[in-house]
Amino acid sequence: MTFFERLRERIQVANSVLCVGLDPDMSRVPEQLHEKELPQWAFNRRIIDATHEHAAAYKPNAAFYEDSEGWRALTETIAYARGKGVPVILDAKRADIGNTARQYAKLLEGDHAADAITVNPYMGRDSVEPFLAREDRGVFVLCRTSNPGGADLQDLELASGDAVYERVAALADLWNANANVGLVVGATASEELESLREQVPDLPFLVPGVGSQGGDIESAVEFGLSDGVGLVNSSRGIIFADEGEQFDKTAGEAAKRLKRRLNRNR
Amino acid sequence: MTFFERLRERIQVANSVLCVGLDPDMSRVPEQLHEKELPQWAFNRRIIDATHEHAAAYKPNAAFYEDSEGWRALTETIAYARGKGVPVILDAKRADIGNTARQYAKLLEGDHAADAITVNPYMGRDSVEPFLAREDRGVFVLCRTSNPGGADLQDLELASGDAVYERVAALADLWNANANVGLVVGATASEELESLREQVPDLPFLVPGVGSQGGDIESAVEFGLSDGVGLVNSSRGIIFADEGEQFDKTAGEAAKRLKRRLNRNR
Numbered sequence: 001m002t003f004f005e006r007l008r009e010r011i012q013v014a015n016s017v018l019c020v021g022l023d024p025d026m027s028r029v030p031e032q033l034h035e036k037e038l039p040q041w042a043f044n045r046r047i048i049d050a051t052h053e054h055a056a057a058y059k060p061n062a063a064f065y066e067d068s069e070g071w072r073a074l075t076e077t078i079a080y081a082r083g084k085g086v087p088v089i090l091d092a093k094r095a096d097i098g099n100t101a102r103q104y105a106k107l108l109e110g111d112h113a114a115d116a117i118t119v120n121p122y123m124g125r126d127s128v129e130p131f132l133a134r135e136d137r138g139v140f141v142l143c144r145t146s147n148p149g150g151a152d153l154q155d156l157e158l159a160s161g162d163a164v165y166e167r168v169a170a171l172a173d174l175w176n177a178n179a180n181v182g183l184v185v186g187a188t189a190s191e192e193l194e195s196l197r198e199q200v201p202d203l204p205f206l207v208p209g210v211g212s213q214g215g216d217i218e219s220a221v222e223f224g225l226s227d228g229v230g231l232v233n234s235s236r237g238i239i240f241a242d243e244g245e246q247f248d249k250t251a252g253e254a255a256k257r258l259k260r261r262l263n264r265n266r
Numbered sequence: 267m268t269f270f271e272r273l274r275e276r277i278q279v280a281n282s283v284l285c286v287g288l289d290p291d292m293s294r295v296p297e298q299l300h301e302k303e304l305p306q307w308a309f310n311r312r313i314i315d316a317t318h319e320h321a322a323a324y325k326p327n328a329a330f331y332e333d334s335e336g337w338r339a340l341t342e343t344i345a346y347a348r349g350k351g352v353p354v355i356l357d358a359k360r361a362d363i364g365n366t367a368r369q370y371a372k373l374l375e376g377d378h379a380a381d382a383i384t385v386n387p388y389m390g391r392d393s394v395e396p397f398l399a400r401e402d403r404g405v406f407v408l409c410r411t412s413n414p415g416g417a418d419l420q421d422l423e424l425a426s427g428d429a430v431y432e433r434v435a436a437l438a439d440l441w442n443a444n445a446n447v448g449l450v451v452g453a454t455a456s457e458e459l460e461s462l463r464e465q466v467p468d469l470p471f472l473v474p475g476v477g478s479q480g481g482d483i484e485s486a487v488e489f490g491l492s493d494g495v496g497l498v499n500s501s502r503g504i505i506f507a508d509e510g511e512q513f514d515k516t517a518g519e520a521a522k523r524l525k526r527r528l529n530r531n532r
Contacts, residue, residue, distance in 0.1 A: 025365065063362055063369040068337040075334075093362060095386070096329055097413040097479075099291065099502075103329040120361070122388040122408060124415025142388060147363040149390025152437060156430070159423040164430065171418060213363075236365075 003138030021235025050252035146186025146209030187215025211237025269404030287501025412452025412475030453481025477503025
């Protein structure tokens, strides 16, 4: 079963296209968890318990797990989320030359691995090929990102008349021989969302930026989905909706509310 | 003291512009080290002992350390190399949106942190800003990479007439307010090396691809250095020159030989 087939099932079961970003920034994780052995995992576990029935997927960002204990917390988190039946996208934004990319691709191997990963297209096809080769795993290619600097390179006009991000979408479409490729397109770029949906109708989008970054929810849902499959992500808007002792309860409510708002536009 | 001032001193002391890539691929690390507690660290330690007098810098690629034990091995490696007086560049190719990039930037914090890092420019300025802000640390921006897919995006012609990689060089030059920015330019792209040196005379280059990838050594040295500062990297060509018990001795000889070849072109 491909990643997108599994995701389609999950979207149906949960009646949700919400992806919850698991970015346990320790400066915002409630104090009482700081003394746990793996505080990021302790935090994520409570977030997952409170939000999983509303989540079509979880997306831990690798940046928040980059030390020895962090990797253990990440491994526990991935296994726990998958145990709840929720697919996990590792937001790693990786790419490297051949032998090194194969090394990164091991992040998708084994029982406790993520179901999908995000990759950066700047180094071209061979730098992401080891990810593309895994038929049962998904690959989301960064296309038009939600941050202000996203325009610096991605919006440049090519001699052919396309923008760089449009060329990236075309490349990603070519790279989709295993039906396992999607695009990351920020909700803050709603015109680009619309034109990209037209350009590559078959690629599901992962759309970040609707929460703290203020992106448009309607176009995120309208253009993010391909034949009903796609994800709209919120991280801080859910997991840090409340930084007190009831953080998990509040996160669950925030997830439910956003799921419903998204569903009204499906 | 900025990173490039430290690097200039090291280049003079070691009489070398050689950067040794520490990519301990476990499928090539000698069997007898696999039973050590942290095999990558055991391997790197012997490589550093054997090569440090020829090395202007070490460059561990983060892909080879991405698990719980790997991060411990990486931390030990960085501390040990710096203890020998050799600066360390973490080849991480990172970039992310603001709050997440700040998280990655912590990889440059503290006594045991790397001296410099490689970053991916696709997401634009704010995605690398937290790295640029550290005046005492170096930032190498991926510009024209040495892999075959490097051409897919980087060589595209813009409406302005420049190639994408030339625009990246111009952006990196703008981002250099703290005199801490360099470029990654592969030795396999010798024409691009020459034209980039002309375009941004003040930016030191980190030039990979002279070993297993077959890039041109002469142009790597001639165009890689800015006022004598820059690095030419070899990874597999040195650390896996011999996969038997004498691997460290052979690596030391390979490093010495490459250092001399580079020096003949300085």
